[in-house]
Amino acid sequence: MSWLTARLGRWRDARQAASRFGVSQFGASRFGHSRxxxxxxxxxxxxxxxxxxxxxxxxxxxxxxxxxxxxxxxYAPATWLASAVAAASGQRVLLAQAQGTVWNGQAVLVLSGGPGSRDATALPGHLHWTLRPAGLGAMVRLRQACCLNGEVGLRVQFGWSRLSVQLQPQSGWTGQWPSALLGGLGTPWNTLKLGGALRLSSPGLTLEGTAGRWLVQGRADLDILNASSPLVTLSQLGSYRLSLFSNEQGQVQIVLSTREGALQLSGDGLWGPSGVRFRGEARAGEGFQDALDNLLNIIGRRDGARSVISIG
The missing domain is CATH 1.20.5 (Single alpha-helices involved in coiled-coils or other helix-helix interfaces)
Structure with missing residues (x-):
């Protein structure tokens, strides 16, 4: 009987344990057939x-x-860069027919007189560029078979309300363009219809814009070579140089001088927050007064033998 008592005890213990978990001895829940x-x-x-x-x-x-x-x-389209350049230049520098991306692209370079102007001049061929991030800015490299001396580098840096554009030093001249390109800027260039060439050279130049004011470090010279105009009977007017550099006060100084020619040009000015202020004059060289008389009336305000040039 002892074995039967022990077995009944084990069965009772198992049933009590199952009751505590809600499961019968046959494995079914008191709430139904779920475990x-x-x-x-x-x-x-x-x-x-x-x-x-x-x-x-x-x-x-x-x-x-x-x-x-x-x-x-x-893959940002090149047209985005074209829009940015047009906005920054007041619609005076245009990248027409832009193709490719912001980082690698090409376009036709056009100079225009700005909004509402009907004057525009396009350079032959395409301007090619590559743009790469560089620190807090970008490095731009430009190539154009017709007009640039090899590859021209521009370093652009951004800051708080600040923009810096640095032209990388280059041996020899940097760029050369037909003087007729100036006709796209409107009056008086579209009237003069200048022939000849524009040549830019620089040992290094940095333009820094802060709060609407531009500061210059370095120097750049723009030579107008063998200039001509259909308004005169002379085959050439001469060659001239427009120099841009910073003075002791940190202002942008502009100086116009004559290298050689029948038309004598001179003047100087400043490029400041309010724009360009320039005062100069044009005179006919000895023996060329009659040939240049009509041109002197167009260039500026006539004052005797000279023509006064005033901008700003």
């Missing part, structure tokens, strides 16, 4: 799976947005 402990595990696993799926969806959307932004940055 309560396993159901709680299944619910926890389902919740974890749903959380993982939600997290994966969030990461998927984040990756898609980042990928789209990166693609937009890498």
């Amino acid at each position: 309560f402990p396993n159901s709680r595990l299944d619910s926890a696993a389902s919740a974890a799976a749903r959380a993982r799926q939600a997290s994966l969806r969030r990461w998927g959307w984040a990756g898609a947005v980042c990928g789209a932004l990166l693609a937009l940055l890498l």
